[in-house]
Amino acid sequence: MTSPAYPAARLAAARIHSHLERHRSTPLPLLRGTHTVIPDIVAIEAIIEAAFWASLRREEGYIPRISLAFVAPEAVQGPLQFERPLALAAQPLTRLAPAVERPTIHLGVWRDGERFFVWGTTRNLPAFCLVLEVIAPGLLVIKHSREGSEKFVNIAVLQGDEIKMIDEQSARLPDCPDLLTSLLGFETQHSSSESVNLLIRLAISMRAHGRGGSLLVVPANTDLWRESVVHPIQYALVPPFSELAELMNDRGSENADRRWVDALLHAVEGVAGLTAVDGATVITDNYEVLAFGAKIMRRRGSSQITNMVMTEPIEGASAMVVEPGQLGGTRHLSAAQFVYDQHDAVALVASQDGQFTVFAWSSCEDMVHAHRIETLLL
DSSP: OOOOOOHHHHHHHHHHHHHHHHHHTSOOGGGTTOOOOOOOHHHHHHHHHHHHHHHTSOBTTBOOOOEEEEOOGGGSSSOEEEEEEEESSHHHHHHHHHHHOSTTOEEEEEEETTEEEEEEEESOOOTTOEEEEEEETTEEEEEEEOTTOSOEEEEEEEETTEEEEBOGGGGGSTTOOHHHHHHTTOOOSSSOHHHHHHHHHHHHHHHHTOSOEEEEEEOTTOOGGGGGBOSSOTEEEEEEEOHHHHHHHTOOSSSOOHHHHHHHHHHHHHHHHHTTSSSEEEEETTOOEEEEEEOBOOOTTOOOOOOEEEEOSBTTOOOEEEOGGGTOSHHHHHHHHHHHHOTTOEEEEEOTTSOEEEEEEETTTTEEEEEEOHHHHO
């Protein structure tokens, strides 16, 4: 039985295909020496349709969380191939979901003429491979793989009939934080890629624990940040907790071994977990944890923040000057005040509902800039 049509699939497919074609005509390092085939609109629509209807089904009461990659089995290393390929449809995808819901496992999708099928699974992908992930019922994220990295660049987010296309031009905004630049798929100019990737891991882990939290990244070798928190700090750390800093210093090479990666992931989970405690976690830009549960206050002699600029990297969204209270509650207001008083600091704020905001000082705007980036962290 054919599933009913999902109208947003065709609209999204055309826009996603246009994005991919635009990049194919761009001499990016991503595209050199790969086996990637850019799917046409029909293929993208078929993958979105099947994934959407699968997301609304249940397998033994569980939501199917799957990742679909448009790639031929001969284009990947060590594929797990089915003797009989499965139809690209909601029911087979739902039944397969329990076996492939762990991270880095993708269901491979390919075509035979006008017929689309699932041929098996893979843990590796060529650069610029189209990937679709089912996050929740009716919530899909379309992305592409990066060369030599397990990370992806988000292209679009579909939720019901709403289509959000990621706006890469956001990376070219003045004073764009390196974290945002990296998430949009561009190289950072000011920080090392390893440092930026670590912040991204922390942001994802903060969002994942679902309790909301704040992380303040302050310059090392200065105590100016202490002027913006209440004393005594309930959970001040002496000496600073340095596991993340030591791991970053010991990474040795770009091709770190699995043990180092596992140790880093465990350390990230531990630090991100601190942000679930009421108050802010304070970490230096060298990744030493100084405190958690810190209560932010207005620095003596400073004025109350009244306005800031807010942007979201979505096509069609425009920058808005807003009051801090419009973004959220106390957590957002205090983070904005902290950056208003401490221009060299950056504040990462996760909400319980999944919203994620990066607050940074913009010397161009001469005010705090709030970057909404939850669509890039899905």
